[in-house]
Amino acid sequence: MPYSLVLNLLPRSPIPQAHLSGRHLHALFLDLVKSVDPELATTLHQQQTEKAFTLSPLQVSTPKDSLQWQHDRSIPAGTPCWWRISLLDDELFGKLMHLWLSLSPSQAWHLGAAELQVVSVLGTPQAIQPWATFSTYSQMVEQASTEERQIHLQCCTPTAFRQTKYDCALPTKEFVFHSLLRRWNRYSPIPIADAVLEPIYPSFFDIRTEIAIDSRSKFIGCVGNITFQILGEVEPLTVQQINALADFAIYAGVGRKTPMGMGMVRRYVHLRPNR
Numbered sequence: 426m427p428y429s430l431v432l433n434l435l436p437r438s439p440i441p442q443a444h445l446s447g448r449h450l451h452a453l454f455l456d457l458v459k460s461v462d463p464e465l466a467t468t469l470h471q472q473q474t475e476k477a478f479t480l481s482p483l484q485v486s487t488p489k490d491s492l493q494w495q496h497d498r499s500i501p502a503g504t505p506c507w508w509r510i511s512l513l514d515d516e517l518f519g520k521l522m523h524l525w526l527s528l529s530p531s532q533a534w535h536l537g538a539a540e541l542q543v544v545s546v547l548g549t550p551q552a553i554q555p556w557a558t559f560s561t562y563s564q565m566v567e568q569a570s571t572e573e574r575q576i577h578l579q580c581c582t583p584t585a586f587r588q589t590k591y592d593c594a595l596p597t598k599e600f601v602f603h604s605l606l607r608r609w610n611r612y613s614p615i616p617i618a619d620a621v622l623e624p625i626y627p628s629f630f631d632i633r634t635e636i637a638i639d640s641r642s643k644f645i646g647c648v649g650n651i652t653f654q655i656l657g658e659v660e661p662l663t664v665q666q667i668n669a670l671a672d673f674a675i676y677a678g679v680g681r682k683t684p685m686g687m688g689m690v691r692r693y694v695h696l697r698p699n700r
Contacts, residue, residue: 427565427612427676428518429511430525431547431557434483437533437540440500444537446639447685450480453536454510461524465517475611477517479678481509481556482582482686483536488555491648494582494637494686505544509556509689511676513612555691558675562613569668571661576625576653576671578679582689583635583646586680594634594647598625601651601679601690605670608677621666628654637687646680646687 459466469476482494484507500506512518528543535541547557560568578601585592586600593600602622610616632649655664671692680688 426515426518426559426561427511427513427673428548428559429509429556429676431551431554432508432510432528433544433547434506434508434541435544436500436502436504436506436536437542438502438538440483440536440539440541442496442499444539445483445496445500446641447480447482447637447682447687448639448641449537450483450508450686451684453534454478454480456534457524458521461527462520465520475608476684477512477514477612479509479511479513479676479683479689480686481689483508487553492581492689494635500539506541507554511678513608513676515612556675560672560676562609562615565669565672566615566665569665569672571665571668573668574655574659574664575628576655576667577693578651578653578671578674578690579693580632580646580648580651580679580688580690582687583637583644583648584680584688584690585644585646585682592645592681594645596630596632596647596651596679598622598627598653601653602667602670604679604688605673605677609670609673617666617670621663621670624655624657624659624663625653625667626656628652644682644687650693 455466455470484493485500485504525546530542530544533540547554548559550558585594602625606617629652632647634645635648637644655667675691678688679690
């Protein structure tokens, strides 16, 4: 069952700007896992292929279309923050169930040199926190529309894809939906065939390139809105499966470095203007 969990955090000491990178947050996640299952933490750390989790950058403001992936200064102590963790694998969530139930505000965790506490964990949709949600794979398919032919996606943090030896920041149909399909088929008990992607065509882009920089690397990706359309005579089941993949994006992310906060993508409702 995919989960998108939001942890509300409160720094007990200032968080240095240098310790807000994706690799420091990745280390914090592994520390959380290690507290309940050291062997699992080692396994996750050593994974070289698709990982069963994604992480967001640390956020200091309420959710909006674009999230903050770069911090130009330290975060002061006492500043409320939030951090999203998504889990794609039923087994992984089950192993971490005790962790989410036992997190105490009195316990100190470390993000680099900073000390922080977990105030609360959100796992259900909230009015001001759209990144907290959950669904089974079967529910995603059952609840997906058999009629909706427009897929509106928001790239909320820089999103890029591996092409041969290099990264490509252009979100083509092949890159976006094959990324979703690959992760779906790895963790879902309901396989979806590659052929369902054939009737998908791009119809609108409002994107720009952005750079995420840390002490080790520079990552260039796109952020903004994308619309894909399902064209031609298509079976309702195919339309349903494409919509399920689009709904899956909030959990799986898209493209490269999703365990480091990149490729955070979600579907959005496009409101047509009144005529």
